[in-house]
Amino acid sequence: MTERERREAQEMRFLSPYACLSADSRGRARPVEPCPVRTCFQRDIDRIVHSKAFRRLMHKTQVFLHPEGDHYRTRMTHTIEVVRIARTLARGLQLNEDLTEAAAYGHDLGHTPFGHAGERVLNEIMPGGFEHNVQSLRVVDRLENDGDGLNLTYEVRRGILCHTGPDRAETLEGQILRLADKIAYINADIDDAMRGGIIYPMDIPLEISNVLGFTYSERIDTLTTDIIRESADIGALRQSDACREAMDNLREFMFEHVYRNPVAKGEESKAQGMLMRLFEYYCHDPDMLPPEFQDIRERESVERAVCDYIAGMTDNYAVEKYSAAFIPMSWGVK
CATH class of the missing domain: 1.10.3210.10 (Hypothetical protein af1432)
Incomplete structure (x- = not known):
């Protein structure tokens, strides 16, 4: 064996x-x-x-x-x-x-x-x-x-x-x-x-913290142990009504105060503009795509190849490719 x-x-x-x-x-x-x-x-x-x-x-x-x-x-x-x-x-x-x-x-x-x-x-x-x-x-x-x-x-x-x-x-x-x-x-x-x-x-509503806990570790422990307790031996995943409601309310709180917060998200429009221009740039000149995406371009579509390329980029690599495409490089005479 x-x-x-x-x-x-x-x-x-x-x-x-x-x-x-x-x-x-x-x-x-x-x-x-x-x-x-x-x-x-x-x-x-x-x-x-x-x-x-x-x-x-x-x-x-x-x-x-x-x-x-x-x-x-x-x-x-x-x-x-x-x-x-x-x-x-x-x-x-x-x-x-x-x-x-x-x-x-x-x-x-x-x-x-x-x-x-x-x-x-x-x-x-x-x-x-x-x-x-x-x-x-x-x-x-x-x-x-x-x-x-x-x-x-x-x-x-x-x-x-x-x-x-x-x-x-x-x-x-x-x-x-x-x-x-x-x-x-x-x-x-x-x-x-x-x-x-x-x-x-103290911004987190008290009715949520009273159910889930007041710290990062307390909330995770409460939510995980609740699922294990409620789901044991039933062949399905369950949460208690109290934990499910508190978790949903906490998610809504995060959308209101963090995910849509202009301080936290103020730079997102710039990032989105960069990706949009990169998409247009590579669709206009797909020969600039790396060799591994040329097969996708031929077999599927230019847009599919460009999307795959951009989706795989890291933040810094996207900035680098944007700079190379749209920002003039410095030069000098030797």
Whole structure:
């Protein structure tokens, strides 16, 4: 028996009857020989973490554009926080932690530079619209690995796609990701907003804090333990009425005081203008696209290739390409 087979046997003995077992995966679009050590979902974790798209997350905005300070979240640190919350939930419910972890690592691979500001502008100008969860799936299916994709398992792909939007993943592990993402970003954004002086602890309505707690760690602990307690042994994910209502109210509070705050979001229009002009620039002269996007240009469309290129940019790389395209370079005579 291989190490992988021993792990699969342990899953059968110890995981919940509602868990998705590695041995029962619906597999990959292109079959591969099983790894003797890793389960299929552990293998997917490694494929995502070693990808270029994952590394770029460290230089992509989470909420605040170019904040002054080392401790604000990036898209990378947000992803890691989602992973940890998702694994806690999966462990508490005796579900497959590896499947949950893989989907969590991949869920934001398709996010644009400059956070949701970049997503909104691409959605406006891209024919057919743009959604970061759909783009994340496109990254792992089409764009990574020199155009071959990462060839992930069906269950991980569905978790990535369904972490937001109207569709729901078939597995509880995939459904966990939607809750973990919301818990992570709401509480992290509160923490960053307080660090930046946008809001203060006493600004959070008392009726919310009385339910969820008064600190970052208290809120996360309350929300995760509530889901585990309410969902145990029922084959579905549930929140108590009190926690669900408090979490929804906290999200509304964040939209009113942070996500639409002109101090926190004052530079977003500049970022959106940059991306819009870059989109027009590359559509007008697609020969300027890197070689790896020329095949997409020929097989799909110029707009699709330009969208893929811009969506994959980091914040700084987008600024660099904008400067090269539209800002005169200095020169001198030697």
